[in-house]
């Protein structure tokens with residue numbers, strides 16, 4: 297067996313055997329396959345696709361390419377949640393405490409921002425003192441004692457994914473269902489939870505631009521999860537416009553806290569209650585999704601979810617005073633309001649462009665590991681369907697003074713204002729695997 301033959305087989309539309317896939321993945325991790333051959337195979341997969349069996353085998357090989365977390369000492373059904381990435385998506389900070397308040401142990405590994413999409417780890421680091429680098433023993437201890445912990449994904453989980461993702465990123469081979477599904481599920485399966493809830497985003501601010509693609513991905517993810525022995529379900533949710541009103545790290549922490557207090561924007565509240573409800577059901581604390589949703593709502597109304605958030609922050613060394621005083625997270629150097637130039641209604645608001653504006657403000661990163669301005673970002677005042685009048689504020693950008701003009705120009709491009717009122721799309725579009 298050699299890489300030349302494997303590339304040739306896939307190039308000509310052949311089906312890779314389990315042995316060939318394992319050979320590729322182990323060679324990638326061992327460093328014995330040069331980047332040009334790995335990239336050639338990825339491009340062949342991109343064009344010729346993989347069938348389900350190949351995709352499952354690729355996922356398993358990638359899962360086994362690094363450490364596999366053993367969470368068996370934590371009692372209960374551990375439920376993980378993964379979002380395929382979007383703009384303003386702060387749901388982890390909301391639903392993890394909601395599910396934990398309902399008795400679901402949440403042991404979650406999350407990622408950082410890259411490009412126009414945000415990452416939970418950067419957001420949590422906006423809370424002074426909050427530690428996202430935890431030893432596995434401390435991570436497990438926190439889940440046992442508080443029912444919740446969130447840490448950064450370690451470099452040793454699904455090692456092959458890191459190498460392959462970096463190559464896909466620079467060879468225009470990201471957008472392939474099998475490569476996306478295996479990348480996501482290899483990490484989720486290696487993270488050790490018993491059940492997995494996937495939030496597949498659909499719309500301009502997501503990988504999956506339309507509902508058909510989102511559904512295809514959701515079905516593939518759920519099938520892989522189930523075949524790998526995990527209780528798995530997916531929700532397809534809208535990412536045509538940003539989720540909530542806040543985009544940017546500290547801004548999103550504040551909005552997550554407001555949502556836990558029952559004062560959050562409608563879309564983020566609706567999605568959070570739904571996702572937390574599904575986690576509660578997947579974790580066996582409710583007999584149906586509906587009952588899970590009721591329990592999730594109750595965790596907000598009773599203050600139990602907010603209490604759990606406090607314990608979570610304190611457990612990881614963070615300043616829980618941010619719950620009542622957001623200024624403890626600092627303030628941006630400057631801000632700039634973006635005003636409407638005409639009267640009318642917001643007919644669309646591009647999540648992708650708002651994500652880019654947030655990136656330009658300094659809240660995100662274009663290259664891995666570059667620093668982020670935790671107080672930068674965009675606060676939206678108007679979303680799709682809202683009435684605006686000339687001179688009224690559409691949104692405000694925050695960050696270093698020199699970055700604001702570019703960010704504001706991008707915000708302006710994100711808004712379409714017209715004469716006719718457009719109904720906003722419903723936030724939850726479909727469920728798969730329930």
Ligand code: URA
Nearest residue numbers: 380475476477479480
């Ligand atoms: N998220 C991942 O982790 N991998 C992909 O390929 C796409 C989204």
